[in-house]
Amino acid sequence: MPEIIVHHLNNSRSQRVLWLLEELELPYSLRRYERDAETLLAPAALREVHPLGKSPVIEDGQRVVAESGAIVEYLAVRHGNGRLLPEPGSDDYWRCRYFMHFAEGSAMPPLLLKLVFDRVASAKMPFFARPIARGIADKVLKGFVLPQIRAQRGYLEAELGDREWFAGRDFSIADIMMSFPLEAAKSRGGLGEESPNLLAWLQRIHARPAYQRALQAGGDYAYAD
Structure with missing residues:
Protein backbone atom coordinates (compact mmCIF):
# COMPACT_ATOMS: atom_id res chain seq x y z
CA MET A 1 0.00 0.00 0.00
CA GLY A 80 -10.20 0.44 7.86
CA ASN A 81 -11.13 -3.24 7.47
CA GLY A 82 -14.38 -2.60 9.31
CA ARG A 83 -12.84 -0.68 12.18
CA LEU A 84 -14.67 2.39 13.55
CA LEU A 85 -17.71 1.61 11.38
CA PRO A 86 -20.94 0.27 12.93
CA GLU A 87 -22.56 -2.76 11.34
CA PRO A 88 -24.18 -1.65 8.06
CA GLY A 89 -27.92 -1.18 8.38
CA SER A 90 -27.90 -1.16 12.19
CA ASP A 91 -29.31 1.69 14.29
CA ASP A 92 -25.73 2.65 15.21
CA TYR A 93 -24.79 2.71 11.52
CA TRP A 94 -27.50 5.27 10.75
CA ARG A 95 -26.64 7.32 13.82
CA CYS A 96 -23.03 7.33 12.62
CA ARG A 97 -24.02 8.53 9.16
CA TYR A 98 -26.27 11.20 10.68
CA PHE A 99 -23.57 12.69 12.90
CA MET A 100 -21.01 12.46 10.10
CA HIS A 101 -23.20 14.92 8.18
CA PHE A 102 -24.35 16.89 11.23
CA ALA A 103 -20.76 17.84 12.09
CA GLU A 104 -20.30 19.98 8.98
CA GLY A 105 -23.87 20.57 7.85
CA SER A 106 -25.34 21.83 11.14
CA ALA A 107 -22.70 22.20 13.85
CA MET A 108 -20.04 24.21 12.01
CA PRO A 109 -22.00 26.98 10.19
CA PRO A 110 -23.09 28.95 13.31
CA LEU A 111 -19.62 28.58 14.83
CA LEU A 112 -18.06 29.97 11.66
CA LEU A 113 -20.57 32.83 11.63
CA LYS A 114 -19.67 33.62 15.23
CA LEU A 115 -15.99 33.75 14.32
CA VAL A 116 -16.71 36.07 11.38
CA PHE A 117 -18.94 38.47 13.31
CA ASP A 118 -16.61 38.50 16.32
CA ARG A 119 -13.85 39.59 13.94
CA VAL A 120 -16.12 42.25 12.42
CA ALA A 121 -16.89 43.61 15.89
CA SER A 122 -13.20 43.89 16.75
CA ALA A 123 -11.89 44.99 13.33
CA LYS A 124 -10.17 48.29 12.76
CA MET A 125 -12.33 50.62 10.65
CA PRO A 126 -13.18 54.33 10.26
CA PHE A 127 -14.81 55.68 13.42
CA PHE A 128 -18.06 56.55 11.62
CA ALA A 129 -18.45 52.96 10.40
CA ARG A 130 -17.85 51.26 13.75
CA PRO A 131 -21.34 51.70 15.26
CA ILE A 132 -23.03 50.44 12.09
CA ALA A 133 -20.79 47.41 11.57
CA ARG A 134 -20.77 46.44 15.24
CA GLY A 135 -24.51 46.99 15.52
CA ILE A 136 -25.16 44.63 12.60
CA ALA A 137 -22.75 42.05 14.01
CA ASP A 138 -24.37 42.23 17.44
CA LYS A 139 -27.86 41.91 15.98
CA VAL A 140 -26.99 38.84 13.92
CA LEU A 141 -25.11 37.20 16.77
CA LYS A 142 -27.85 37.70 19.35
CA GLY A 143 -30.77 37.16 16.99
CA PHE A 144 -29.60 34.10 15.11
CA VAL A 145 -26.10 32.74 15.70
CA LEU A 146 -26.01 32.40 19.49
CA PRO A 147 -29.53 30.90 19.74
CA GLN A 148 -28.51 28.31 17.13
CA ILE A 149 -25.36 27.43 19.07
CA ARG A 150 -27.31 27.11 22.34
CA ALA A 151 -29.99 24.94 20.73
CA GLN A 152 -27.40 22.60 19.23
CA ARG A 153 -25.48 22.43 22.48
CA GLY A 154 -28.61 21.35 24.35
CA TYR A 155 -29.48 18.81 21.69
CA LEU A 156 -26.02 17.22 21.66
CA GLU A 157 -25.87 17.19 25.46
CA ALA A 158 -29.10 15.18 25.51
CA GLU A 159 -27.84 12.83 22.79
CA LEU A 160 -24.97 11.80 25.05
CA GLY A 161 -27.24 11.39 28.06
CA ASP A 162 -27.42 7.59 27.84
CA ARG A 163 -24.42 6.75 25.64
CA GLU A 164 -20.69 7.44 25.65
CA TRP A 165 -20.28 7.86 21.89
CA PHE A 166 -22.30 9.60 19.22
CA ALA A 167 -23.10 6.51 17.16
CA GLY A 168 -24.07 4.48 20.22
CA ARG A 169 -22.15 1.92 22.19
CA ASP A 170 -18.79 2.10 20.43
CA PHE A 171 -16.36 4.80 19.36
CA SER A 172 -16.68 5.46 15.61
CA ILE A 173 -15.80 7.85 12.82
CA ALA A 174 -18.82 9.92 13.92
CA ASP A 175 -16.88 10.89 17.04
CA ILE A 176 -13.87 11.86 14.94
CA MET A 177 -16.05 14.11 12.78
CA MET A 178 -17.79 15.67 15.79
CA SER A 179 -14.50 16.50 17.50
CA PHE A 180 -13.72 19.70 15.58
CA PRO A 181 -17.08 21.49 16.04
CA LEU A 182 -17.23 20.61 19.73
CA GLU A 183 -13.63 21.62 20.33
CA ALA A 184 -14.40 24.88 18.54
CA ALA A 185 -17.55 25.30 20.65
CA LYS A 186 -15.52 24.88 23.83
CA SER A 187 -12.99 27.42 22.56
CA ARG A 188 -15.35 30.09 21.27
CA GLY A 189 -18.96 28.90 21.44
CA GLY A 190 -19.76 28.95 25.14
CA LEU A 191 -19.52 25.21 25.82
CA GLY A 192 -18.97 24.94 29.57
CA GLU A 193 -20.09 23.43 32.85
CA GLU A 194 -23.76 23.37 31.86
CA SER A 195 -22.84 20.60 29.35
CA PRO A 196 -21.23 17.87 31.51
CA ASN A 197 -21.90 15.08 28.99
CA LEU A 198 -20.17 16.95 26.19
CA LEU A 199 -17.24 17.91 28.40
CA ALA A 200 -16.86 14.29 29.52
CA TRP A 201 -16.92 13.20 25.87
CA LEU A 202 -14.17 15.70 25.04
CA GLN A 203 -12.10 14.30 27.89
CA ARG A 204 -12.59 10.77 26.56
CA ILE A 205 -11.48 11.60 23.04
CA HIS A 206 -8.51 13.67 24.23
CA ALA A 207 -7.34 10.76 26.38
CA ARG A 208 -7.21 8.34 23.46
CA PRO A 209 -3.59 7.41 22.61
CA ALA A 210 -4.23 7.88 18.88
CA TYR A 211 -5.53 11.40 19.51
CA GLN A 212 -2.37 12.24 21.44
CA ARG A 213 -0.18 10.81 18.69
CA ALA A 214 -2.03 12.91 16.12
CA LEU A 215 -1.34 16.04 18.18
CA GLN A 216 2.34 15.23 18.25
CA ALA A 217 2.35 14.65 14.51
CA GLY A 218 0.33 17.73 13.57
CA GLY A 219 1.97 20.31 15.80
CA ASP A 220 0.25 23.22 17.51
CA TYR A 221 -3.53 22.84 17.66
CA ALA A 222 -5.44 25.64 19.38
CA TYR A 223 -8.52 23.58 20.24
CA ALA A 224 -6.96 20.77 22.25
CA ASP A 225 -7.10 20.93 26.06
Whole structure:
Protein backbone atom coordinates (compact mmCIF):
# COMPACT_ATOMS: atom_id res chain seq x y z
CA MET A 1 0.00 0.00 0.00
CA PRO A 2 1.48 3.42 -0.94
CA GLU A 3 1.94 5.88 1.87
CA ILE A 4 -0.92 8.33 2.25
CA ILE A 5 0.04 12.00 1.99
CA VAL A 6 -1.88 14.45 4.19
CA HIS A 7 -1.81 18.13 3.28
CA HIS A 8 -2.14 19.51 6.78
CA LEU A 9 -3.11 23.08 7.69
CA ASN A 10 -2.53 24.27 11.25
CA ASN A 11 -5.63 24.67 13.46
CA SER A 12 -7.93 23.08 10.93
CA ARG A 13 -10.19 20.16 10.21
CA SER A 14 -7.19 18.21 8.93
CA GLN A 15 -6.35 17.36 12.55
CA ARG A 16 -9.25 14.90 12.41
CA VAL A 17 -7.65 13.14 9.45
CA LEU A 18 -4.39 12.67 11.35
CA TRP A 19 -6.34 11.30 14.29
CA LEU A 20 -8.19 8.77 12.12
CA LEU A 21 -4.96 7.64 10.47
CA GLU A 22 -3.47 7.09 13.92
CA GLU A 23 -6.56 5.17 15.07
CA LEU A 24 -6.33 2.93 11.99
CA GLU A 25 -2.53 2.67 12.32
CA LEU A 26 -2.05 3.56 8.67
CA PRO A 27 1.29 4.87 7.35
CA TYR A 28 1.20 8.48 6.21
CA SER A 29 3.39 11.50 5.63
CA LEU A 30 2.66 15.16 6.27
CA ARG A 31 3.01 18.23 4.13
CA ARG A 32 2.49 21.23 6.41
CA TYR A 33 0.91 24.58 5.60
CA GLU A 34 0.42 27.65 7.81
CA ARG A 35 -2.55 30.01 7.82
CA ASP A 36 -2.04 33.66 7.02
CA ALA A 37 -1.79 35.36 10.42
CA GLU A 38 -4.05 38.24 9.36
CA THR A 39 -6.71 36.60 7.20
CA LEU A 40 -6.51 33.07 8.68
CA LEU A 41 -6.75 31.73 5.12
CA ALA A 42 -4.77 28.81 3.75
CA PRO A 43 -1.72 29.62 1.60
CA ALA A 44 -1.97 29.68 -2.18
CA ALA A 45 0.34 26.65 -2.36
CA LEU A 46 -2.59 24.40 -1.50
CA ARG A 47 -4.16 25.22 -4.87
CA GLU A 48 -1.44 23.13 -6.44
CA VAL A 49 -2.98 20.11 -4.72
CA HIS A 50 -6.67 20.93 -5.11
CA PRO A 51 -8.27 23.80 -7.09
CA LEU A 52 -10.09 25.22 -4.05
CA GLY A 53 -6.86 25.53 -2.09
CA LYS A 54 -8.26 24.23 1.19
CA SER A 55 -7.24 21.65 3.74
CA PRO A 56 -7.62 18.79 4.44
CA VAL A 57 -6.63 17.07 1.24
CA ILE A 58 -5.07 13.63 0.99
CA GLU A 59 -3.28 11.79 -1.77
CA ASP A 60 -3.68 8.03 -1.83
CA GLY A 61 -1.68 6.82 -4.79
CA GLN A 62 -3.19 8.59 -7.81
CA ARG A 63 -6.38 9.53 -5.97
CA VAL A 64 -6.80 13.00 -4.44
CA VAL A 65 -9.59 13.32 -1.87
CA ALA A 66 -10.81 16.62 -0.37
CA GLU A 67 -13.43 17.55 2.26
CA SER A 68 -12.88 16.18 5.76
CA GLY A 69 -16.09 14.13 5.87
CA ALA A 70 -15.33 12.51 2.52
CA ILE A 71 -11.74 11.81 3.57
CA VAL A 72 -12.78 10.25 6.88
CA GLU A 73 -15.34 8.01 5.22
CA TYR A 74 -12.98 7.11 2.39
CA LEU A 75 -10.17 6.08 4.74
CA ALA A 76 -12.48 4.08 7.01
CA VAL A 77 -14.17 2.24 4.13
CA ARG A 78 -11.12 1.69 1.93
CA HIS A 79 -8.44 1.04 4.53
CA GLY A 80 -10.20 0.44 7.86
CA ASN A 81 -11.13 -3.24 7.47
CA GLY A 82 -14.38 -2.60 9.31
CA ARG A 83 -12.84 -0.68 12.18
CA LEU A 84 -14.67 2.39 13.55
CA LEU A 85 -17.71 1.61 11.38
CA PRO A 86 -20.94 0.27 12.93
CA GLU A 87 -22.56 -2.76 11.34
CA PRO A 88 -24.18 -1.65 8.06
CA GLY A 89 -27.92 -1.18 8.38
CA SER A 90 -27.90 -1.16 12.19
CA ASP A 91 -29.31 1.69 14.29
CA ASP A 92 -25.73 2.65 15.21
CA TYR A 93 -24.79 2.71 11.52
CA TRP A 94 -27.50 5.27 10.75
CA ARG A 95 -26.64 7.32 13.82
CA CYS A 96 -23.03 7.33 12.62
CA ARG A 97 -24.02 8.53 9.16
CA TYR A 98 -26.27 11.20 10.68
CA PHE A 99 -23.57 12.69 12.90
CA MET A 100 -21.01 12.46 10.10
CA HIS A 101 -23.20 14.92 8.18
CA PHE A 102 -24.35 16.89 11.23
CA ALA A 103 -20.76 17.84 12.09
CA GLU A 104 -20.30 19.98 8.98
CA GLY A 105 -23.87 20.57 7.85
CA SER A 106 -25.34 21.83 11.14
CA ALA A 107 -22.70 22.20 13.85
CA MET A 108 -20.04 24.21 12.01
CA PRO A 109 -22.00 26.98 10.19
CA PRO A 110 -23.09 28.95 13.31
CA LEU A 111 -19.62 28.58 14.83
CA LEU A 112 -18.06 29.97 11.66
CA LEU A 113 -20.57 32.83 11.63
CA LYS A 114 -19.67 33.62 15.23
CA LEU A 115 -15.99 33.75 14.32
CA VAL A 116 -16.71 36.07 11.38
CA PHE A 117 -18.94 38.47 13.31
CA ASP A 118 -16.61 38.50 16.32
CA ARG A 119 -13.85 39.59 13.94
CA VAL A 120 -16.12 42.25 12.42
CA ALA A 121 -16.89 43.61 15.89
CA SER A 122 -13.20 43.89 16.75
CA ALA A 123 -11.89 44.99 13.33
CA LYS A 124 -10.17 48.29 12.76
CA MET A 125 -12.33 50.62 10.65
CA PRO A 126 -13.18 54.33 10.26
CA PHE A 127 -14.81 55.68 13.42
CA PHE A 128 -18.06 56.55 11.62
CA ALA A 129 -18.45 52.96 10.40
CA ARG A 130 -17.85 51.26 13.75
CA PRO A 131 -21.34 51.70 15.26
CA ILE A 132 -23.03 50.44 12.09
CA ALA A 133 -20.79 47.41 11.57
CA ARG A 134 -20.77 46.44 15.24
CA GLY A 135 -24.51 46.99 15.52
CA ILE A 136 -25.16 44.63 12.60
CA ALA A 137 -22.75 42.05 14.01
CA ASP A 138 -24.37 42.23 17.44
CA LYS A 139 -27.86 41.91 15.98
CA VAL A 140 -26.99 38.84 13.92
CA LEU A 141 -25.11 37.20 16.77
CA LYS A 142 -27.85 37.70 19.35
CA GLY A 143 -30.77 37.16 16.99
CA PHE A 144 -29.60 34.10 15.11
CA VAL A 145 -26.10 32.74 15.70
CA LEU A 146 -26.01 32.40 19.49
CA PRO A 147 -29.53 30.90 19.74
CA GLN A 148 -28.51 28.31 17.13
CA ILE A 149 -25.36 27.43 19.07
CA ARG A 150 -27.31 27.11 22.34
CA ALA A 151 -29.99 24.94 20.73
CA GLN A 152 -27.40 22.60 19.23
CA ARG A 153 -25.48 22.43 22.48
CA GLY A 154 -28.61 21.35 24.35
CA TYR A 155 -29.48 18.81 21.69
CA LEU A 156 -26.02 17.22 21.66
CA GLU A 157 -25.87 17.19 25.46
CA ALA A 158 -29.10 15.18 25.51
CA GLU A 159 -27.84 12.83 22.79
CA LEU A 160 -24.97 11.80 25.05
CA GLY A 161 -27.24 11.39 28.06
CA ASP A 162 -27.42 7.59 27.84
CA ARG A 163 -24.42 6.75 25.64
CA GLU A 164 -20.69 7.44 25.65
CA TRP A 165 -20.28 7.86 21.89
CA PHE A 166 -22.30 9.60 19.22
CA ALA A 167 -23.10 6.51 17.16
CA GLY A 168 -24.07 4.48 20.22
CA ARG A 169 -22.15 1.92 22.19
CA ASP A 170 -18.79 2.10 20.43
CA PHE A 171 -16.36 4.80 19.36
CA SER A 172 -16.68 5.46 15.61
CA ILE A 173 -15.80 7.85 12.82
CA ALA A 174 -18.82 9.92 13.92
CA ASP A 175 -16.88 10.89 17.04
CA ILE A 176 -13.87 11.86 14.94
CA MET A 177 -16.05 14.11 12.78
CA MET A 178 -17.79 15.67 15.79
CA SER A 179 -14.50 16.50 17.50
CA PHE A 180 -13.72 19.70 15.58
CA PRO A 181 -17.08 21.49 16.04
CA LEU A 182 -17.23 20.61 19.73
CA GLU A 183 -13.63 21.62 20.33
CA ALA A 184 -14.40 24.88 18.54
CA ALA A 185 -17.55 25.30 20.65
CA LYS A 186 -15.52 24.88 23.83
CA SER A 187 -12.99 27.42 22.56
CA ARG A 188 -15.35 30.09 21.27
CA GLY A 189 -18.96 28.90 21.44
CA GLY A 190 -19.76 28.95 25.14
CA LEU A 191 -19.52 25.21 25.82
CA GLY A 192 -18.97 24.94 29.57
CA GLU A 193 -20.09 23.43 32.85
CA GLU A 194 -23.76 23.37 31.86
CA SER A 195 -22.84 20.60 29.35
CA PRO A 196 -21.23 17.87 31.51
CA ASN A 197 -21.90 15.08 28.99
CA LEU A 198 -20.17 16.95 26.19
CA LEU A 199 -17.24 17.91 28.40
CA ALA A 200 -16.86 14.29 29.52
CA TRP A 201 -16.92 13.20 25.87
CA LEU A 202 -14.17 15.70 25.04
CA GLN A 203 -12.10 14.30 27.89
CA ARG A 204 -12.59 10.77 26.56
CA ILE A 205 -11.48 11.60 23.04
CA HIS A 206 -8.51 13.67 24.23
CA ALA A 207 -7.34 10.76 26.38
CA ARG A 208 -7.21 8.34 23.46
CA PRO A 209 -3.59 7.41 22.61
CA ALA A 210 -4.23 7.88 18.88
CA TYR A 211 -5.53 11.40 19.51
CA GLN A 212 -2.37 12.24 21.44
CA ARG A 213 -0.18 10.81 18.69
CA ALA A 214 -2.03 12.91 16.12
CA LEU A 215 -1.34 16.04 18.18
CA GLN A 216 2.34 15.23 18.25
CA ALA A 217 2.35 14.65 14.51
CA GLY A 218 0.33 17.73 13.57
CA GLY A 219 1.97 20.31 15.80
CA ASP A 220 0.25 23.22 17.51
CA TYR A 221 -3.53 22.84 17.66
CA ALA A 222 -5.44 25.64 19.38
CA TYR A 223 -8.52 23.58 20.24
CA ALA A 224 -6.96 20.77 22.25
CA ASP A 225 -7.10 20.93 26.06
